Amino acid sequence: MTVKTDFSREDVIKILSNYKLGDFIDFNYISEGTVQTNLLIKTTGGNYVLRYYENRPLESVLFEINLIRYLRRRNYPCPAPFKNRDGDFTGMYNNKPYAIFEFIDGEHIENPDEGQRRQLIRRVAELHNITKNYRPLYRKFRWNYSAELCKRLAQEKAERTGTTDSKRKLNWLENELSSLKLPGSLPKGICHCDLHFSNILFKNGELVALIDFDDANYTFLIYDLAALIDPLIFTYSWDNWDKYKMIDDVFDFGEARKVISEYMRYRPLNNTEKKYLFDVLKLSILIDCLWYFERGDSDDFYEKRKIDHLNMKGRDRFYLELFG
Numbered sequence: 071m072t073v074k075t076d077f078s079r080e081d082v083i084k085i086l087s088n089y090k091l092g093d094f095i096d097f098n099y100i101s102e103g104t105v106q107t108n109l110l111i112k113t114t115g116g117n118y119v120l121r122y123y124e125n126r127p128l129e130s131v132l133f134e135i136n137l138i139r140y141l142r143r144r145n146y147p148c149p150a151p152f153k154n155r156d157g158d159f160t161g162m163y164n165n166k167p168y169a170i171f172e173f174i175d176g177e178h179i180e181n182p183d184e185g186q187r188r189q190l191i192r193r194v195a196e197l198h199n200i201t202k203n204y205r206p207l208y209r210k211f212r213w214n215y216s217a218e219l220c221k222r223l224a225q226e227k228a229e230r231t232g233t234t235d236s237k238r239k240l241n242w243l244e245n246e247l248s249s250l251k252l253p254g255s256l257p258k259g260i261c262h263c264d265l266h267f268s269n270i271l272f273k274n275g276e277l278v279a280l281i282d283f284d285d286a287n288y289t290f291l292i293y294d295l296a297a298l299i300d301p302l303i304f305t306y307s308w309d310n311w312d313k314y315k316m317i318d319d320v321f322d323f324g325e326a327r328k329v330i331s332e333y334m335r336y337r338p339l340n341n342t343e344k345k346y347l348f349d350v351l352k353l354s355i356l357i358d359c360l361w362y363f364e365r366g367d368s369d370d371f372y373e374k375r376k377i378d379h380l381n382m383k384g385r386d387r388f389y390l391e392l393f394g
Contacts, residue, residue: 074124075107081163082111082120088154088161089170091115102178102268106284110173117173119149123166126284131167133208134283135159137201137260144200147193147279149174174279176271188332189277190270191298194262195336197280198291201260206288215263215289217247220356227363238368243359246377250349251385252290255342261294262286292343295333296351299326301391302379308362308372320379323391330392344393348385352377 083094092115100108100119107122123131135151139159142150149171151159160169179186206212213219221244228240262269264285271279306320314320330339339347359373366372380388 075122075164075166077107077109077122082109085120085161085163085168085170086111086113088156089152090155091118091152091170111170118152119171119173120168121171122163122168126167127211128160128162128167129208129211131160131169133206133212134286135169136207137204137283137286140204141197141200146196146200147277148283149279149281174271174281176273176278178268178270179272180267182267182270182272186272186275186277187329190265191329191332192336193277193280194265194294194298195333197262198259198294199337202257202291204260206260209288212287213285214287215261215293215353215357217250217252217353217356220353220360221247223360224363227360231364235368236363239359239363239371242368242374243356246352246356250353251346252349252353253342253346256346256350257291257340257343258288259291260286261289261291263289263293263297265294265297290350290353291337292339292347292350293354295330295339296347296354298333299329299347299351299392301326301351302376311372311375312370314375316378316382321383321391327392345385345389347392348380348388352380355380 077097079094079097082097086094092113095112095114097109097111097120100110102108106124106126109120109122111118111120138148138151141148152170152172153159154161154170160167162168182190213223224240224243228236262280262283262285264282269280269282270277271281301321301323303320303322306314333339355373355376362373366374368374383391
C-alpha cells in the first residue's frame, strides 16, 4: 500500500479521544489496500482498524457505513463500524473523513482451495439476496456501474490524456458500449465490485469476513458474478495475452459453469440475467479499461483482446456454453 497520509502517535490519540475504545497502546499501517490509508490500532480495549478516506467525500463514506450497518443487522460477515462519543459513525480529520471498524482476525489467501472458493461464491450470492431491495440513501455519491457511467469516465480520461491514441481508444470503447444490451429489467442491488483476495478473510479455512466496500455500488446484481466466472483460461492474463492468437481457444467454460451452479444454489438467476450475463461481463471489462486507460496501444491491448474473443464467441453461443 502507498500510504497517502502519515499519522503521528499524537494524531491517532487525538482521533481515539472521540471514542470509548480504551487507552491507546500502539498503531501500525496495514499493508493491504492501495487507495485509502488503513491503520491497525491497539488499545487496552482491543484491536481496531482506522480507515482514512483519501479521495472520498463524506457522503460516499456514509454510503459505505450505511451499507455495512444494513448488512451487519442481517448477520452478514463484514467488519462493524463504531460510534464515536457523539453517536456518529464517521469523523473528519484534516478535512478528510474517517471511520473506525472492528478488527477481524484472519488471513488473506491468494490461492484459495475449492472449498474456500465455494464459500466466497455463497457469500457473494447472499450479499445480492440481502441488497436486492436495498435503496441506498447516498447512491448518487458512488460510481454506480453502467454503460453511461463508463462512457462519461472514459471521455474524461481521454480528455485529460489528450493524445491521439487515447482518442482512438475512446472511440473503440464507445462503440463497444453502444453494442451492449442491458435491459431495464435486469435486477439491481449492491455489488462489492472488488473481490480481490486481499478483501477476503479466512480463519481455519473458513471465510470470516468480506472487507473493503470502497468500490461497492448500486449496479446489476450479476456484475459480481461476471467477475467470479471470468471464463478466460487462467494463463491468459495482462502480462502474456499477446502470446495468444485470435484463433486460439482461450475459454474455460467448465470452471465458469461450476461457479454459476454454486451461485444458483443460493440465488437462482432469472432468464434475463442468464441471457445478458454476456453483456454484463463485457461491461466489467470495459470498466477495467478505465483503471488502465493509458496502458497499451489502442490497436491492440489486453482488455480489447478480451472483448474481441467474447465478440467472436457471441452472446448466443456464450449463453449455450454456460446454460445450454
